[in-house]
Structure formats: C-alpha cells, structure tokens
Amino acid sequence: MRGRTYAAEAIAAWLLALIWLAPLAYAFWSALHPAAYATSFSLSAPWTLENFARAWKQAPFARYYLNTVVLVTLILFGQLVLSTLAAYAFARFKFKGSGIAFALVLLQLMIMPDVLIVENYRAIAMLGLLDTIPAIALPYMASAFGIFLLRQTFKSVPQELVEAARVEGAGPLVILWRVYVPLARPTYVAFGLVSVSYHWNNFLWPLIVTNSVEARPLTVGLAVFGAPETGVDWSVITAATVMTMAPLLIAFLLFQRQFVQSFMRAGIR
C-alpha cells in the first residue's frame, strides 16, 4: 500500500518540478532560437546565439553589469562593516538604552526602505546624489537583518576565548577582529548570499533614483529595454532576460547547497 502511494507521489513531485521549470525552459528556448521559432516549438528549429548579440548591441549591457556588480559589492561591504560593529555592541556590551536601541533596529525588518520610497527620494535629492550608484545603496547600508543575524552568532562565541584574548592585552576591536569575526564566517557567507541576490534583483528603488545609463543596474536596464514601445522582438527580450538572470543562476547552480542553507539560516530569525 505504502509503495503505491510513494510511486504516485513521486510522479506528482516530478510533474510539479517540470511545471516549475517550464517558464525558465521557455526563456532559454526563445533566447537560443531565431525569432520565427520563439512561439512555435519544433525540434528541428536551428540554434543560434544571435539574439544575445543583438541584445548586447541594442543596449549598454556591459555598463549595466558593471553598475550592478559595483552596487552589490558596495552594499555588501557597507552592510558587513556596519552590521559587524553594531552587532558587537549589542552582543557584548551592557549599556543603558540597549534594549530600546535594538527594538529601533528591528523596526527595519518590518518597515524596509522599499516602503519609504517617497521620503527616501527626498533625502537622496537633498544630498545631491540622484542618479548615482551610492543613491541606490545608501538606504540599504544599515541592515537590521544583518545586525540581528550577527548578534545571534556573536552571542554564541565562548566567553573563555574572549577572556583569553583580553588577558593577552587585546582591546575590544582586536577581540572583535581576531575572535568574533573568524568564528562567524558561516553567518557572513549566509548573509552575503542573501544580500547579493536581493540587491542583484532589486528594482523599484533603483528605478526611482536612476535615470541614466551610468547609474542604472541590470534590472532597470532590462525594464527599459523590454518596454513594448521600443519595438524589440521577443527573442531579443528573452535573451536580455537570460543575461540578467545568468550570473545569479550560474552561481546558484554551482553553490546550490550553500544557497539553500543560507536561505534557511537567514530565514529563521
């Protein structure tokens, strides 16, 4: 009896997986075939890379890649430094107001900068940063999520190690750098993967604060490119879409286990 239900479930599981992969398979099909075959699936359709070449020629994708890489690196670096310092303060120092300060940090888990686009736009305009990459990065640099995740990790660092370092005359920053940071490496990897994929994919805020090729990340570039009024055909749009997803997709296929585990680790908060 159990054997039969297992078999039925296995078939259902595979069916669902195929349905789940179908949209992606379509994107690759359309990107890799001439426009005439974009909507008709025939096994004899010739393969081509021409759609990629045309997409690459019609929009400055090299610049978009560069912008996105710079943006993601800038945000990650800022988040790691700021979260590490703040998490260390919360995890290892007793001070008045730490409870309230921590609650004020956690507020950002609910009300992310994504929601405050109007006021944040005002602030970025006041700073004279509109249409720059730092403008996209700045609201996300202090990450409540990063602070929370690292604080939890730092709290589990054995006190004996800290004492040993202190006896050897290490100050707070040296202890942080020599003891806490190395021990928290898995948390840093987890947070890094989540942060990079979030900001590689982010769209609405970059759309609002950028309006030139020099600052636009891939997602915004793709949206501008794929607008119906540009008159680009499907195959070229899917090629551009594949190009936008490719780096993350490849990274995901290579480091699948780390991705899934970091989403797991990052999710349980």
Next chain:
Amino acid sequence: MTNLATPSLIPERRARSQAWWNAVNAWLLLLPAAVLLVAFTHWPILATIRHSLFITKRNGNEVFVGADSYQAMGGDPIFWKALVNNFWFALGTIPTSIALALIMAVWVNRNMRGRGFLRLAYFTPTVLPMIAVANIWLFFYTPDYGALDQLRGLFGLGGWNWLGDPSTVMGCLIVMVIWKEAGFFMIFYLAALQQLSPDLDEAASIEGASRWYTFRRITFPLLMPTTLFVAINAVINSFKLVDHLVIMTKGGPNNASTLLLYYIYEVAFTFQDSSYAATLTVVLLMLLSAIALIKFGYLDRRIHYQ
C-alpha cells in the same frame, strides 16, 4: 576611617567608570549604523506622518491641512481599489503558496529519487529577479500567440487578452507570484521538517497510522509555528511586491491590478503629488505595524535569545 573606606569605594568607582566606558564604546560601535537607520528608516517614518498633514503649494510653501488629505483619501476610489486588490492578492497568493511549499518540502525531505533535482526545480524561481520573471510570464499571457492562447487554440478557442481584462488580470499575477514564492517558503518547512524527530513517524507507522493521518495529526501541528512565521512574512511581502506591475500591467486595466505600494509610487513619481503619497504611505505603515504587533506578540516565543 579612610583606610577602611577605600577598599569598598575603589571597586565601586572602578565599576562605575567601567560601565561608562562600556556605554561609550557601545555607542561608538553603533554610531555608523544608527546614523543610516535614523536617516533612512526612523526619520522618513516621522517625516511621512508630518507630510501627510501638509500640502505643498505651487510656490513651495507648506500649508497645514490636518486630516484633509485623509478625508480626500477616503473618497478616492483608486485608493480603495488598491486596498481591496491588495487583500485579494494576499488571499490569492498566500494560502496556495504555503500549501504548495509544505507539499514540496515533504517531498524533497524524503528519500525520493532525484531529490536534489526536485529541490533545485522548486527553489530556482526564488533566485530570479522579479523583473525577469515578469518578462518571461508576459509571453504566457500575450494574446493570440502567447503560450496560454496557443493552448486554447488547440481546443479551438479564440485569443484572450489575459492581462488586458479586469476579470483575469489579478488571477494571472497571482499564479505567477505563487510560482515565484512557493520554493522560498519550502525552505523554511524543509528546515523545520529536518528538526522533527524521525521517531515520531516511526512510532506512528508501528501503530498502523496511515501516512495522511500521521501528517494531519502529528507533522502538521508540529509545523504550526513555521506556518505562522511563513504566513506573516508572506503578508509583509504581499505589500512590498510590485516590481512586476511596472512591466506587466502598470496597475491596469482600469486599476484592476493596482496594489497599494504601486499606487504610492504612481502618485509620487508620475502624478508628482508627494503629500498625497505621504498620506497613502501612512496607511501602508499602519498595516505593516499591525502585522509587526502580531508578529512580536504572537511569534516572539519562537525566537530564542541565547
């Protein structure tokens, strides 16, 4: 006397200066993050509330209007439409994607052939940019030569403007978002399932309980905290997820797919009415705060501080 007093005074004074140093150090460590958090979260929240009570005249002067903007909002049919749409969007996406996520997690948690591949297939949409997803799905919904209409063609049915029809547009977006999100929620169930003791399943099977019975009476109740956690995150997401609207519908047709955050974006950056956008944002902030209260009041017991 002084000799007696010193031993007890010095440690006390030392402890006090130690505490002071701790506080100074801690605040210095917090300072960089605090400045940015205040600048881009706390201050904007207060400024939003303030701006919702003022309007900006053409000459740039701000005039206090009190609750006038709120009154105008109450009579704004598009606001109500966006709110109702957001409700249906949440109701359409959340239960289905959670149920699917649970089924997926149970499957990929088991020793099934090709488990790695299944996990990969379910999770992949999660890492894709929403904007790319919207591009791909746009093809499925394109009238006449899109995938859906080609399928309809096989049954001799005519083309249908899926995204251009107010009666189908929301359903189309809901299906797409379920596809995008289910794999993400699966991860949390998978983590929870792996923490459950296998003894429970074994004991149940020795007792002769069917798999469905075991799931319904043992596994599912034990996963309840995860379900709540996922549900609350899903509700928050349903208010933030608007990227696809920019590409697929722009809120149309006839505002049938407008969601609250998208309407805020439109009011602020297309209609250039930042004071009304502030009023609308206050509503969104109130909704998110209500969810936050539920989250911390209800779920905090799950968070174990070490």
